[in-house]
Amino acid sequence: MYTGSMSTPERLIESTRELLWERGYVGTSPKAIQQHAGAGQGSMYHHFAGKPDLALAAIRRTAEEMRATAEAALGGSGSAYARVEAYLLRERDVLRGCPVGRLTMDPDVIASDELRAPVTETLDWLRDRLAGILEEGVAQGEFTDALVPREIASTVVATVQGGYVLARSSGAPAAFDAAVRGLLALLGACAAPSGTTRH
Amino acid sequence: MYTGSMSTPERLIESTRELLWERGYVGTSPKAIQQHAGAGQGSMYHHFAGKPDLALAAIRRTAEEMRATAEAALGGSGSAYARVEAYLLRERDVLRGCPVGRLTMDPDVIASDELRAPVTETLDWLRDRLAGILEEGVAQGEFTDALVPREIASTVVATVQGGYVLARSSGAPAAFDAAVRGLLALLGACAAPSGTTRH
DNA sequence: GTCTATAAGACGATAGAC
DNA sequence: GTCTATCGTCTTATAGAC
Numbered sequence: 001m002y003t004g005s006m007s008t009p010e011r012l013i014e015s016t017r018e019l020l021w022e023r024g025y026v027g028t029s030p031k032a033i034q035q036h037a038g039a040g041q042g043s044m045y046h047h048f049a050g051k052p053d054l055a056l057a058a059i060r061r062t063a064e065e066m067r068a069t070a071e072a073a074l075g076g077s078g079s080a081y082a083r084v085e086a087y088l089l090r091e092r093d094v095l096r097g098c099p100v101g102r103l104t105m106d107p108d109v110i111a112s113d114e115l116r117a118p119v120t121e122t123l124d125w126l127r128d129r130l131a132g133i134l135e136e137g138v139a140q141g142e143f144t145d146a147l148v149p150r151e152i153a154s155t156v157v158a159t160v161q162g163g164y165v166l167a168r169s170s171g172a173p174a175a176f177d178a179a180v181r182g183l184l185a186l187l188g189a190c191a192a193p194s195g196t197t198r199h
Numbered sequence: 200m201y202t203g204s205m206s207t208p209e210r211l212i213e214s215t216r217e218l219l220w221e222r223g224y225v226g227t228s229p230k231a232i233q234q235h236a237g238a239g240q241g242s243m244y245h246h247f248a249g250k251p252d253l254a255l256a257a258i259r260r261t262a263e264e265m266r267a268t269a270e271a272a273l274g275g276s277g278s279a280y281a282r283v284e285a286y287l288l289r290e291r292d293v294l295r296g297c298p299v300g301r302l303t304m305d306p307d308v309i310a311s312d313e314l315r316a317p318v319t320e321t322l323d324w325l326r327d328r329l330a331g332i333l334e335e336g337v338a339q340g341e342f343t344d345a346l347v348p349r350e351i352a353s354t355v356v357a358t359v360q361g362g363y364v365l366a367r368s369s370g371a372p373a374a375f376d377a378a379v380r381g382l383l384a385l386l387g388a389c390a391a392p393s394g395t396t397r398h
Numbered sequence: 399g400t401c402t403a404t405a406a407g408a409c410g411a412t413a414g415a416c
Numbered sequence: 417g418t419c420t421a422t423c424g425t426c427t428t429a430t431a432g433a434c
Contacts, residue, residue, distance in 0.1 A: 008399080023306045026226040029427060041429085043400050051428070097304060104367040105296060105304045107222045116368075123368045147384060154374060155381030158361030165360040166353060168303040169315075169322045175353060182354030185346060186385035207417080228409060240411085242418050250410065401434070409426070416419070 001036045009047045011037040016058035021099040025055055025106040025115070056115055062099045063118040067125060074129055080137025081187060084130065084156060088180045094173035097164040127153045143190050152187075159183045200235045208246045210236040215257035220298040224254055224305040224314070255313055261298045262317040266324055273328055279336025280386060283329065283355060287379045293372035296363040326352045342389050351386075358382045 002011040015036035019028040030051050034044050048054040073087040100122050109115045130153035137143045159179050166175035201210040214235035218227040229250050233243050247253040272286040299321050308314045329352035336342045358378050365374035 024223070024225065024304065026223065027306055030429080031427070040399095040401055042402080042432095045429075046399060101361075101364045101368075102304045104364045105223065105301045107226060110367060116370075120368050120370075123365060127365075144388065146388060148381065151377045151381035151384065153381070154362075154365060154377035155358055155379075155385065158359075158365055158375075158378035158382075159354055159357045161361030161364040162300075162357030162359065163353075163361070165300045165303045166322060166326075166357055168309060169300075169319050171315075171319075176357075178350045178353040179357035180354075182347065182350035182352070183357075183385075185350065186354065186382075186389060189343065189345060189389045190385060229411080230409070239417095239419055241413095241420080244411070245417060399434105402432090404431080405429085407427080410424100412423075413421080414419100415421095416417105 002038055008037070008039050008043055012039055012044055012047060012054060013057050013061060016054050017062050017099070020055065020058055020062070021096060021102070024102060025109050028055075030054075052112065052115065055109075056118075059100075059103065059109075059115060059118050063122040066098075066100050066122055070126055070129070074133060080133050080140070080142050081191075083133050084187065085184060087130070088156070088160065088184060092173075092176070094164065094167045094176045095171070097168055098161060101161045101164065123157060127157050129153075130156050143187075147190060156183065201237055207236070207238050207242055211238055211243055211246060211253060212256050212260060215253050216261050216298070219254065219257055219261070220295060220301070223301060224308050227254075229253075251311065251314065254308075255317075258299075258302065258308075258314060258317050262321040265297075265299050265321055269325055269328070273332060279332050279339070279341050280390075282332050283386065284383060286329070287355070287359065287383060291372075291375070293363065293366045293375045294370070296367055297360060300360045300363065322356060326356050328352075329355050342386075346389060355382065 002015060006014065012033060015033050016028070019032055019036060023032075028051075030041070030044060033054065034041055037044075044054070048057070069090070070087060073090045074083050076083050076086055078086070100119055103109045103115075103119050109119065127150070131150040134143065134147065134149035134152050138145050138147055138149060159182075163176035163179040166179060167173050169175070201214060205213065211232060214232050215227070218231055218235060222231075227250075229240070229243060232253065233240055236243075243253070247256070268289070269286060272289045273282050275282050275285055277285070299318055302308045302314075302318050308318065326349070330348045333342065333346065333348035333351050337344050337346055337348060358381075362375035362378040365378060366372050368374070
């Protein structure tokens with residue numbers, strides 16, 4: 001599957017990332033990884049201690065990538081609403097689900113402190129990042145101060161994660177979009193009463 | 200594990216339900232089911248055609264149960280907001296996740312039209328049920344008619360499903376509660392401007 | 399670094415005795 | 417209806433040659 005110029009460890013990590021995304025940890029075997037990476041067994045066990053070790057490298061990279069992608073949308077210069085909107089409406093491979101969030105449904109990942117850590121850190125970071133932005137929005141009078149930024153941030157992250165569930169259940173990205181539109185409508189209605197800010 | 204008065208098929212189905220909830224379809228083996236049910240292999244294959252057949256029976260029952268539980272909260276007699284609130288705040292085994300929603304992350308379930316059908320039907324039913332309630336709320340002036348009931352309903356279901364993800368990621372139910380409180384705050388702020396309805 | 403060989407056990411199912 | 421035996425394959429490695 002990978003025949004390019006990547007090194008063997010690199011191909012193994014990238015293959016693991018894809019298989020973890022598609023089939024989860026329990027559903028991904030070392031053999032499948034090796035075949036996807038075009039590497040032999042000896043090769044894999046030379047570079048990595050085993051399945052958990054390789055998975056950890058893959059999960060860490062996926063988590064890092066997700067933070068970077070989110071930051072690209074959240075770090076803009078518009079209003080708080082605009083930045084949250086940019087995050088919610090950014091392009092997504094909706095039917096594949098969230099490569100980080102889906103790991104929370106993997107019993108072996110949740111059971112391992114090491115494997116779970118990157119997942120926890122990433123979702124915590126995302127919620128905190130959103131909370132900070134929403135707090136700015138409240139401070140600048142963009143939203144009513146009846147809003148608790150940290151709670152709304154949790155709602156935003158949850159809606160995205162749950163949107164993936166709805167999309168995969170129905171087999172169509174539209175279900176994700178509907179949930180996001182609903183959330184944006186609710187957020188829009190929370191503009192401070194005296195708000196002069198235009199979304 | 201089950202030594203009570205249940206029949207063998209019954210014990211097999213209940214065991215499958217629990218294991219499916221905990222480990223998903225891919226992570227649940229016939230052997231594990233048999234041991235949990237206290238039944239031999241021959242016994243299992245006598246009553247069910249195989250793993251998919253048994254899983255289908257288990258998933259159907261779980262889906263049915265989830266609809267009944269949701270209806271118990273949604274079918275109340277209060278305002279639309281109160282009924283949605285009752286649904287959101289109902290007791291949940293948060294850290295175990297949603298026994299129906301989690302199946303959407305199972306590649307083998309999604310790949311099978313038969314196994315996926317109960318999942319799709321249940322989440323669709325839930326969204327439609329919520330949409331109907333929200334529509335009543337809008338019609339009675341409880342919510343501003345800027346709300347699109349079907350979209351808000353999607354947001355509600357997504358927040359719950361995503362709330363499970365956040366809770367399992369952090370290892371604590373509090374993350375679920377935060378997302379729900381955020382959503383209720385947003386919904387509360389959407390009371391129609393002329394609204395006399397008290398939540 | 400990569401390969402093949404080997405291993406002990408799990409997986410999903412079938413066969414046939416009781 | 418339930419049991420044990422067996423099957424071919426996959427899983428997650430380890431060993432050792434090249």
